[in-house]
Amino acid sequence: MTTRTQARTQPLRRFEMAPVRGIWRHELALFKRYWGSQSFASMVEPTFFLLAFGYGFGSMVAVVGDYRYLDFVATGVVGVAALFTSVFPGMFNGYIRRVFQHTYDAMLAAPVDVHELVTGEALWIAAKSAVYSCTPIIVALFFGLDPSFGMLLVPFIVFCAALGFGLFGVWTSSVVPSINSFDYVITGVVTPLFLIAGTFFPIDSLPQWAQTASRINPLYHAVELIRHAVFGLEPLADLVHLGVVLVFAALMWVIAVRGMRRRLID
Known part of the structure; x- marks a missing residue:
């Protein structure tokens, strides 16, 4: 009886x-082999976003609401970095390791199940994203962003968001032909996700x-x-925001595990 048949019947x-x-x-x-190139891309790209939008549009739009535009963009770019540094590894690494390298087949030959494989991959993606995505905040501090204790919450927020988007990428890798x-x-x-997320402009200006x-x-x-973590928490609103992020991550975990299990075992 093959490994897949055994896994399917157990x-x-x-x-x-x-x-x-x-x-x-x-x-x-693996990370020890490519940390340099990945760190460069993950940290420099959001910095370019920050400088281009913060100083490009910032020269025409000085203030957005109660925020300096550079500060508004800096916090928005953190979200964009969380998206990019999680969804793309989830998609491309998941597909390449499953289809071309057969890495997941080798892992499942050990005492590892699909839900553990997906969870381990997603947690690793989210942990890296939580580190890399803080770069725009650090850069913005050198350009006048006032430090606050709430900034210490940013890696945790990014981790939760990146976990959901990483799992979305893993699920996507299991369904594309x-x-x-x-x-x-x-x-x-x-692309629509980060364009209508209030990253570069308030959503109130949208239809x-x-x-x-x-x-x-x-x-x-x-x-x-x-x-809110950077400029001042709003407890009731933030509980709703956090709930949405966590529910999204939980939903993505369920469908990512089902999608990968169907591809790898069923």
């Missing part, structure tokens, strides 16, 4: 941390239908949480 094992730790050791071993199909996802889903779409956009809620 009930789902309970969640164990040992396989997750093993996946993290595997990811860390080819790697070229990611173009549809990037253009049709990822009513776009405002409604923004408010069901998990990235919008992550950006609001980041801004």
Whole structure:
């Protein structure tokens, strides 16, 4: 009986941390090989966004609401960085490791189940994103952003948001028919997500239908949480924002595990 047949006929094992730790050791071993190039891209790209929009549009729009435009963009770019540094690794790494490298087949030959594999991969993606995505805040501090204790919450917020988007990427990697199909996802889903999330301009200036779409956009809620953490928390509103981000992550976990299980086992 093959490994896949055995896995298909056995009930789902309970969640164990040992396989997750093993996946993290595997990811860390890989990360030691490419940390330089990945760190450069993950940290420099959002910095360019910040400088281009903050000083480009900032020269024409000095203030947005109660915020200096550079500060408004800096907190928004943190959300954009969280999206990009999580959804793209989830999509491309997930697809390449499943289809071309067969890394996941090798992992499942060990005492690792699909839900543990998906969880370990997503947690690693979210942890890296939580570090890299803080770069715009650090850069903005050198350009006049006032420091606050709430900034210490930003990595936690980014981790929660990146966990959901990383899982979305993993799920996407399990449903696309080819790697070229990611173009549809990037253009049709990822790009609109960060354009209507209040990252570069307030959503109040959008048409009513776009405002409604923004408010069901998990990235919008992550950006609001980041801004409130930096400029001053709003407890009731922030509980709603955090709830949306966590529910999104939980939903993505369920469908990512089902999608990967169907591809790898069923």
